[in-house]
Amino acid sequence: MDVRRLELLRELGERGSITAVATATHRTPSAVSQQLKVLEREIGFPLTERSGRGIVLTDAGRTLARTATDIAVAIERAEAVWNAFVDAPAGEVSIATFPTAGQMFIPGLLKTAAATPGLSLVVSDRDPQLPDFPRLTNDFDVVLAHSPRGLAAGPTPASLSMSSSWSRSTWRCPSAIRSRAARCSRPPTSSTRPGSGCRSATPSSRC
Amino acid sequence: MDVRRLELLRELGERGSITAVATATHRTPSAVSQQLKVLEREIGFPLTERSGRGIVLTDAGRTLARTATDIAVAIERAEAVWNAFVDAPAGEVSIATFPTAGQMFIPGLLKTAAATPGLSLVVSDRDPQLPDFPRLTNDFDVVLAHSPRGLAAGPTPASLSMSSSWSRSTWRCPSAIRSRAARCSRPPTSSTRPGSGCRSATPSSRC
DNA sequence: ACTCATTACGTTGAACGTAAACATT
DNA sequence: AATGTTTACGTTCAACGTAATGAGT
Numbered sequence: 450m451d452v453r454r455l456e457l458l459r460e461l462g463e464r465g466s467i468t469a470v471a472t473a474t475h476r477t478p479s480a481v482s483q484q485l486k487v488l489e490r491e492i493g494f495p496l497t498e499r500s501g502r503g504i505v506l507t508d509a510g511r512t513l514a515r516t517a518t519d520i521a522v523a524i525e526r527a528e529a530v531w532n533a534f535v536d537a538p539a540g541e542v543s544i545a546t547f548p549t550a551g552q553m554f555i556p557g558l559l560k561t562a563a564a565t566p567g568l569s570l571v572v573s574d575r576d577p578q579l580p581d582f583p584r585l586t587n588d589f590d591v592v593l594a595h596s597p598r599g600l601a602a603g604p605t606p607a608s609l610s611m612s613s614s615w616s617r618s619t620w621r622c623p624s625a626i627r628s629r630a631a632r633c634s635r636p637p638t639s640s641t642r643p644g645s646g647c648r649s650a651t652p653s654s655r656c
Numbered sequence: 657m658d659v660r661r662l663e664l665l666r667e668l669g670e671r672g673s674i675t676a677v678a679t680a681t682h683r684t685p686s687a688v689s690q691q692l693k694v695l696e697r698e699i700g701f702p703l704t705e706r707s708g709r710g711i712v713l714t715d716a717g718r719t720l721a722r723t724a725t726d727i728a729v730a731i732e733r734a735e736a737v738w739n740a741f742v743d744a745p746a747g748e749v750s751i752a753t754f755p756t757a758g759q760m761f762i763p764g765l766l767k768t769a770a771a772t773p774g775l776s777l778v779v780s781d782r783d784p785q786l787p788d789f790p791r792l793t794n795d796f797d798v799v800l801a802h803s804p805r806g807l808a809a810g811p812t813p814a815s816l817s818m819s820s821s822w823s824r825s826t827w828r829c830p831s832a833i834r835s836r837a838a839r840c841s842r843p844p845t846s847s848t849r850p851g852s853g854c855r856s857a858t859p860s861s862r863c
Numbered sequence: 864a865c866t867c868a869t870t871a872c873g874t875t876g877a878a879c880g881t882a883a884a885c886a887t888t
Numbered sequence: 889a890a891t892g893t894t895t896a897c898g899t900t901c902a903a904c905g906t907a908a909t910g911a912g913t
Contacts, residue, residue, distance in 0.1 A: 477905055478869085479905070501867090502912050503867060509741070515737075527657075686894075709886070709888065709891060710891090
């Protein structure tokens with residue numbers, strides 16, 4: 450039982466004519482007719498019968514078409530699972546932080562990171578007083594820094610994106626935590642950063 | 657995502673080496689390697705990586721192989737459904753009976769026949785006193801007749817096969833109620849009976 | 864006449880095998 | 889050396905299209 454041919458039978462059940470199936474699947478009626486005939490031969494049962502100018506499914510054809518639907522559903526489900534895997538965040542994300550902020554963010558981050566397989570965090574504590582702290586963005590995917598102007602009075606910022614004093618351009622990548630698909634899309638476009646940046650998952654030339 | 661290639665990946669996950677998959681699927685290692693490479697290309701992810709002399713699935717490869725298993729299960733289930741359809745009793749079964757026996761058997765038969773789609777009974781009452789009653793087997797799939805020796809004392813026979821006075825040879829077919837597969841297996845082998853006998857489901861030459 | 868399915872026949876490319884190269888133990 | 893994978897290259901057959909034919913309204 451070939452899946453591709455079963456799919457044709459399913460289409461025939463839904464669309465009602467070989468010509469319709471042919472146009473829907475970008476084929477000629479001839480090809481569809483031939484493939485259905487091959488399927489009939491494989492199965493060993495008449496699956497269609499003429500009805501006026503067109504054809505209709507026999508009892509056997511209908512039941513077989515139903516099984517084809519089940520298979521098609523299974524395949525779509527499988528593809529959905531795969532897409533979920535591809536779009537899931539993954540990879541190694543390096544974070545520079547300083548002790549106070551680290552105590553704040555890291556435990557929660559580690560928890561969510563541990564919950565997503567394939568995602569790992571590399572955290573390193575730094576001294577926020579160093580003059581070139583912003584330059585750390587060259588070496589890390591995420592840098593947690595003080596606002597140079599000092600924090601406004603009020604509750605401590607609760608999300609990474611709140612360090613609004615950073616210009617968006619300091620982010621070399623739109624999102625440090627990238628999905629597999631994003632990481633795999635293209636080799637880095639001449640990144641000036643040596644060890645970090647939009648590195649691809651593997652040095653493979655194809656992926 | 658081609659199902660055949662996914663199947664190869666699944667096999668690779670289970671068997672662990674390309675050579676093993678190749679022998680299991682009656683192919684050369686070369687062919688398997690090439691198909692896996694095509695799959696990798698289609699998918700856009702590295703699915704395998706070298707490990708010593710052999711190869712192992714990557715994370716992506718494993719998840720994709722799992723989806724392949726799901727698809728394989730769905731296909732097997734579909735085939736099981738189809739086989740159930742093929743083996744189910746079906747067709748038109750003609751029965752000759754006489755009033756007394758008919759009252760006995762027919763209601764139950766009609767009930768079970770109605771419960772099995774594709775199976776229809778054609779019942780006709782006859783006079784059991786006619787001299788050529790046994791000849792009716794030429795025209796009917798099942799003939800319910802008196803035992804010529806008369807019934808022994810005791811409870812009424814409760815099943816068709818109890819008319820033990822008939823020789824087995826009076827049955828032209830092993831079983832009057834045939835499955836679709838049996839009916840479809842071969843055109844009748846020069847049956848002497850015109851309208852009945854092991855007739856095939858359709859006059860089609862192939863089936 | 865028109866529409867749909869089928870058959871005849873030629874073409875092409877995906878899948879495969881053979882053989883050689885490559886890699887690892 | 890032995891084992892397992894990959895690459896290069898040639899072959900073949902299944903899937904398809906074009907064109908002609910058949911069948912029904």
